[in-house]
Amino acid sequence: MTEYSLTEALHLRERHSEEVEQHRLELLRKHLAHAARAPYYKKLFEKNNIRPEELSTLDDLQAIPFTDRQELDGHGDLFQTVPDEQIVDLSLTSGTTGPPVKVPYTTGDLQRLAFNETMAFWGAGIRPDDTCLIAVTLDRCFIAGLAYYNGLVQLGARAIRSGPGQPARQWELISMLRPTVIVGVPTFLLQVAKWGVDHGHDPSRAGIRLLVTIGEPIRRPDFSLTPLGQTLTDAWKCSIRGSYGATELETGLTECGAEKGGHIHPELSIVEIIDDQGNVLPDGRRGEMVFTPLGVEGFPLIRFKTGDITRKYTEECSCGWKTARIGPIEGRVSQRLKVKGTTIYPETIFHVLQEIRQIDASYIEVRSAYDLSDEIRVVVGSRASITEKEIGALLQARLRVRPEVSILDTQEVHNVMFKEGGRKPKRFFDLRRGEEI
């Protein structure tokens, strides 16, 4: 089991990346050797003649085939490397992109993840004198809330295990325990702020200096705030940092104070950005993020295709850390839309819709058209005076294509978005893949 110290970790982030490469190469060799104990990777290595000890640079990793999400579905046990006796936590992936996958964590994995969050929170500017309200799910087999909690405790800050929901209860805790930081899903943090305003609490005077968000993008690709991100910082009058993570990656990234992407933890992960053909892309180019989490014991993955679209930046960050950063998530590979030769991600459409203040709620339906183009229908809920034509024109100005727009009663739109329950509202319906409304 690896021991992690904050001092050493900070030192590693402040050194030049070339000096750190050798250390990372050593960690990668170890990770591959360990992963080879999993039946899936044992077979893959044999088939492709891969010997971890022969890796001479980090780029040699590119000789190993990618692992797809589909390979985990129903075959999770083929990725487990330790006997069940060493597993101490069974988590499940959120299931938004397929059936939930069991992810087994060892004691070492939980410590590794706690360290991941300690460094992520440290980079975000959280210190031992902070008190943090954790307004995300801590149970229901989700790992993120637990990771945040353990990371904060390890950092020496105070954690308040509030969980999501019940704005009234959140305000009780804010008034009584005086948190300085809130961790939560953006739309929920906005709901809490609105509830506060309606019930005599002023969010801008609540003593919150920082919001750490998960699950919905708060920044555009150029790092400017999305309308949702802007509304949140205006409401709480504080800074905001987005974070990214996935249960199967056992790793999370959080933006630093420079707000120019989330730093990759050099001892915990290797991140590549690839094009549709699987070629590794240079800095700043948009592509799919491929993740190799280092040092995982129970469920080690290699070159896992996340399905998330983003960019990587390696130039030095103004925060002082020299490790590479990952930009905001720009979309999902599976949700990529092709309209008359133009590539669009639903997120871009949602960003435009968020800017139209007359819109209360929205979702997108997509169907295949006869010419291999996708047909997009934007359904919005609005009680204010705006026409379908006006919304269509605003979308066209930004997207360069004009989707069909339908305005319905807000409650009707909400009913569709929340039909399935779950952590987040469903806003994208892919009828190309047989999904139903």
Ligand SMILES: [Zn+2]
């Ligand atoms: Zn930075």
